[in-house]
Amino acid sequence: MLPPFAITPLYAALCGLLLLILGLVVIRLRQRYGVNTGDGGHDDLARAMRVQANFIEYVPLTLLLLFMLEMSRQPAWALHLLGAGLFVGRVLHAWGYLSSPRLTFGRMIGILLTLSVLGVTALWLLAVVLQRYL
Incomplete structure (x- = not known):
C-alpha cells in the first residue's frame, strides 16, 4: 500500500519530466x-x-484537482486511472502535434483524454464538496 498522498506526486513527477522534455525540444529548435x-x-x-x-495551460490545475481528490481519500485505483489518463493524454498530444500540424490521431486522443480527466476531476471534486457541506 502506498503512503498517504503518494498518487498525485507520482503523476506530477512524470508530468514534470515530460515538461522538461518539451522544454528541451523548444530549446533545441x-x-x-x-x-x-x-x-x-x-x-x-x-x-x-x-x-x-498547452501543457502548462491544462496540467497544473488538473494535478491540483487530482491532489484534492486524493486528500479527500477517494479510491486509489480511480486516482491512478485519472493520473495515468492525464499523463498519457499529454504524451499523445505532444507526439501528435509535434509530428504534424494537422489533427492527428495522437493529438485528438490526447486532447480528449486531457479534457476528460479535467472534467471528471472537477465534477468529482465538486460532488465531494457538495456532499460534505450540504
Whole structure:
C-alpha cells in the first residue's frame, strides 16, 4: 500500500519530466534556427512552443484537482486511472502535434483524454464538496 498522498506526486513527477522534455525540444529548435524570441517563422518551432504552452495551460490545475481528490481519500485505483489518463493524454498530444500540424490521431486522443480527466476531476471534486457541506 502506498503512503498517504503518494498518487498525485507520482503523476506530477512524470508530468514534470515530460515538461522538461518539451522544454528541451523548444530549446533545441531555437538553437537550430538561431531564434531567441518567438518562433522566427519556423512552423516546427511554433508547434513545439504551442505544445509546451498547452501543457502548462491544462496540467497544473488538473494535478491540483487530482491532489484534492486524493486528500479527500477517494479510491486509489480511480486516482491512478485519472493520473495515468492525464499523463498519457499529454504524451499523445505532444507526439501528435509535434509530428504534424494537422489533427492527428495522437493529438485528438490526447486532447480528449486531457479534457476528460479535467472534467471528471472537477465534477468529482465538486460532488465531494457538495456532499460534505450540504
